[in-house]
Amino acid sequence: MSYLFPPPPTVSVPIVGRGERFPVHRIYCVGRNYEEHAKEMGFTGREPPFFFLKPADAIVVADAGQTATIPYPSLTKNLHHEIELVVTIGTGGRNIAAADAFNHVYGYAVGLDMTRRDLQGEMKKQGRPWCIGKAYDHSAPIGPITPAAQAGDVVNAAIWLQVNGADRQRSNVNKLIWNIAETIEHLSAAWELQPGDLIYTGTPEGVNAVVSGDTLTGGVDGLVPITVKVA
Numbered sequence: 277m278s279y280l281f282p283p284p285p286t287v288s289v290p291i292v293g294r295g296e297r298f299p300v301h302r303i304y305c306v307g308r309n310y311e312e313h314a315k316e317m318g319f320t321g322r323e324p325p326f327f328f329l330k331p332a333d334a335i336v337v338a339d340a341g342q343t344a345t346i347p348y349p350s351l352t353k354n355l356h357h358e359i360e361l362v363v364t365i366g367t368g369g370r371n372i373a374a375a376d377a378f379n380h381v382y383g384y385a386v387g388l389d390m391t392r393r394d395l396q397g398e399m400k401k402q403g404r405p406w407c408i409g410k411a412y413d414h415s416a417p418i419g420p421i422t423p424a425a426q427a428g429d430v431v432n433a434a435i436w437l438q439v440n441g442a443d444r445q446r447s448n449v450n451k452l453i454w455n456i457a458e459t460i461e462h463l464s465a466a467w468e469l470q471p472g473d474l475i476y477t478g479t480p481e482g483v484n485a486v487v488s489g490d491t492l493t494g495g496v497d498g499l500v501p502i503t504v505k506v507a
């Protein structure tokens with residue numbers, strides 16, 4: 277078989293303690309999955325989980341101990357950070373029950389759901405898709421994946437983000453509205469999950485703007501922290 281032009285390279289993420297990399301299939305994201313963040317976005321109460329996607333090639337790997345660089349994206353004047361726990365799928369499936377969900381998880385990573393908030397807000401107002409606000413190039417920085425067995429108590433881990441050394445977001449994964457298992461149950465009812473899928477599980481309160489020159493450092497206790505500089 278031959279192709280008209282070279283197919284794009286496989287997007288992949290390093291794995292802690294292994295030579296093999298984790299090939300990325302899809303990036304699913306959960307919206308408004310911490311109560312205090314839902315409130316700061318103008319919503320209250322527990323609504324059914326909802327999802328959006330980013331393209332796999334929006335990934336920017338922030339390797340351990342290094343500073344990854346993302347460009348300040350086009351069109352926006354309000355680039356927001358959202359620190360998130362990323363769940364990585366090792367075994368696919370559809371209609372996965374919450375009780376079985378962790379059997380499908382390969383491991384965990386720290387990710388940033390970077391958001392062109394002004395564009396997202398405009399699309400929301402008009403009832404249009406969020407793609408231009410969420411699914412743009414370089415919008416999904418991620419750190420190395422820690423296999424589940426080595427990741428510690430991720431469901432009760434602190435999640436935090438600093439910008440230029442000052443606290444911006446600080447919460448705990450146990451404050452997820454829809455926890456990891458419930459998220460997998462809902463997601464796999466809508467799509468057949470595949471090995472290589474990433475799930476950005478949502479961000480806690482404290483989202484705010486960053487500008488060119490800012491350095492973001494974020495983590496989930498028990499996982500490899502990430503450092504990302506906005507060019």
Ligand code: MN
Binds near residue numbers: 306307
């Ligand atoms: Mn998010």
